[in-house]
Amino acid sequence: MILNIFTDIHELLLGLMSEEAAHILELVLIAAGYLGIFAILGLLLVWLERRVAGFFQLRLGPNRVGPMGLFQTIADALKLVSKELTGTVKADMQLYKLAPYFVITTALMSLALIPFSYEIHAFDINIGLFFLTSVSSIGVIGIFLAGWASNNKYSLIGGMRTGIQMISYELSVGMSIVTMVVLAGTLQISEIVEIQKDGWLIFKGHIPALIAFMVFMIAGTAESNRTPFDLVEAESELGAGFHTEYSGMNFAYYFLAEFVNLFIISSVAVVLFFGGWLSPFGITDSIPFAGLFWFGIKVVGVIFIFMWFRWTFPRFRIDQLLTLEWKYLLPINIVNIVLMALMVWLGLTF
Amino acid sequence: MSYFSEIINGTKTLLTGMRITGKYFFVNLFTRRDVITQQYPDNIDTLEMFDRFKGEITLFHNENNEHKCDACTLCEKACPNGSLEVLGDKAKDPETGKNKRFLVKHIYHLEMCTMCGLCIEACPQDALEWGQDFHHVEYDRSKLTKVLNKPGSKIIPGLKG
Numbered sequence: 266m267i268l269n270i271f272t273d274i275h276e277l278l279l280g281l282m283s284e285e286a287a288h289i290l291e292l293v294l295i296a297a298g299y300l301g302i303f304a305i306l307g308l309l310l311v312w313l314e315r316r317v318a319g320f321f322q323l324r325l326g327p328n329r330v331g332p333m334g335l336f337q338t339i340a341d342a343l344k345l346v347s348k349e350l351t352g353t354v355k356a357d358m359q360l361y362k363l364a365p366y367f368v369i370t371t372a373l374m375s376l377a378l379i380p381f382s383y384e385i386h387a388f389d390i391n392i393g394l395f396f397l398t399s400v401s402s403i404g405v406i407g408i409f410l411a412g413w414a415s416n417n418k419y420s421l422i423g424g425m426r427t428g429i430q431m432i433s434y435e436l437s438v439g440m441s442i443v444t445m446v447v448l449a450g451t452l453q454i455s456e457i458v459e460i461q462k463d464g465w466l467i468f469k470g471h472i473p474a475l476i477a478f479m480v481f482m483i484a485g486t487a488e489s490n491r492t493p494f495d496l497v498e499a500e501s502e503l504g505a506g507f508h509t510e511y512s513g514m515n516f517a518y519y520f521l522a523e524f525v526n527l528f529i530i531s532s533v534a535v536v537l538f539f540g541g542w543l544s545p546f547g548i549t550d551s552i553p554f555a556g557l558f559w560f561g562i563k564v565v566g567v568i569f570i571f572m573w574f575r576w577t578f579p580r581f582r583i584d585q586l587l588t589l590e591w592k593y594l595l596p597i598n599i600v601n602i603v604l605m606a607l608m609v610w611l612g613l614t615f
Numbered sequence: 616m617s618y619f620s621e622i623i624n625g626t627k628t629l630l631t632g633m634r635i636t637g638k639y640f641f642v643n644l645f646t647r648r649d650v651i652t653q654q655y656p657d658n659i660d661t662l663e664m665f666d667r668f669k670g671e672i673t674l675f676h677n678e679n680n681e682h683k684c685d686a687c688t689l690c691e692k693a694c695p696n697g698s699l700e701v702l703g704d705k706a707k708d709p710e711t712g713k714n715k716r717f718l719v720k721h722i723y724h725l726e727m728c729t730m731c732g733l734c735i736e737a738c739p740q741d742a743l744e745w746g747q748d749f750h751h752v753e754y755d756r757s758k759l760t761k762v763l764n765k766p767g768s769k770i771i772p773g774l775k776g
């Protein structure tokens with residue numbers, strides 16, 4: 266039905282203008298739609314995080330503004346929008362202002378690759394996963410720039426830590442993705458989902474897939490700068506880390522992007538291990554847009570595990586962080602890839 | 616070999632931690648049993664403060680309207696900001712026939728009290744104790760000056776004084 270609306274809009278636009286102009290206008294419309302998704306996702310996830318954190322700590326969390334406190338984060342965002350943008354005189358102004366856009370643009374670009382359902386998938390290219398990992402690593406530059414341009418030692422230390430952390434853990438994320446690609450045999454996201462019609466990859470690949478999943482979850486936590494890997498912000502030592510000098514909307518960009526990144530990491534986990542938008546045993550695969558529901562449930566499940574991590578584990582020290590990556594995760598990962606390749610070669614997968 | 620045992624041990628302890636916090640989460644999500652948040656203005660009728668909450672200084676009275684204070688004024692001297700004023704008088708004790716101090720008024724200036732608790736520690740009779748009431752807002756400052764001993768109250772008979 267909604268597909269018909271899409272074609273209707275397409276024909277309406279074609280009637281009004283030339284084909285190329287209509288094409289560009291459609292792209293702009295889709296981009297606007299994704300901006301909306303970006304904002305809503307960010308606000309919703311912040312709310313979810315605060316409620317979940319409340320329950321973990323025997324509190325209630327925000328429950329006053331709107332039903333179940335749902336409008337609390339909207340109120341917070343409105344407050345941030347209305348705030349004055351302050352900055353330091355000593356900051357490197359151009360870079361300082363540019364930095365948040367690096368972060369949100371990369372988050373937005375990665376969002377385009379996420380298959381929300383069979384129908385809603387903006388950008389499906391044959392090197393999808395490769396594109397996703399390479400694009401999301403640009404986000405580090407934004408954080409790095411923010412730390413550098415703020416001209417503040419806390420920001421700088423936060424930025425340096427980001428560099429160390431992201432670059433190390435990107436390796437593990439990439440390696441565990443490669444492990445699953447060995448099993449799936451394709452980099453295109455829609456194809457990876459199709460392959461799982463007769464069983465999720467985590468079941469198909471059993472032991473190595475399980476190891477890859479665990480490594481992915483650990484490295485994913487580090488990638489999205491969440492506790493126990495939040496050395497980048499480390500309130501107790503660094504003020505607010507790289508975004509100490511940001512206020513108002515510029516701060517909100519970082520805040521939202523952090524949560525959208527969490528969503529992206531979780532979506533990638535869902536696509537790689539839990540069959541993306543596919544319903545269990547294909548019960549609703551014939552209904553259009555039902556995939557949206559299943560995808561949402563799975564992603565919220567994975568996000569919940571990330572939140573569980575966050576409110577359970579204490580923070581690492583920076584050398585422990587690097588030990589974990591280089592001495593444990595990376596060797597495990599390399600062995601795991603070989604194991605997975607062997608299993609695929611010998612046909613031991615389901 | 617400690618390499619592998621470290622991995623296994625680490626995973627085990629992490630899972631133990633997750634089990635504990637997970638229990639908190641699910642119990643509170645479904646039953647709200649252990650939630651310690653007080654939704655203050657809503658539960659004003661049922662709110663019970665904790666025993667250790669420092670709301671105000673009170674003078675202990677038993678059910679016969681008797682207290683333990685013998686007006687020694689040590690609390691008044693212990694108070695760093697003069698929030699207490701003990702007015703005593705002397706009268707003949709009918710049993711022993713000796714002159715003895717008794718309490719007339721134990722005046723408490725709540726508006727000056729910092730809830731430091733030094734008066735409670737100083738009292739040799741353990742006559743003072745913490746009260747848990749915290750609804751102290753008034754439009755008139757003079758209403759915050761209170762008399763702690765209830766009208767007509769006496770010292771518990773036979774108490775060493």
Ligand code: SF4
Pocket residue numbers: 672693694695696697698699727728729730731732733734735
């Ligand atoms: S609690 Fe401290 S300030 Fe208050 S009356 Fe006692 S000694 Fe004075």
Ligand code: SF4
Pocket residue numbers: 683684685686687688689690691701737738739740741742743
């Ligand atoms: S309350 Fe205690 S310290 Fe104060 S006058 Fe009475 S007996 Fe003495």
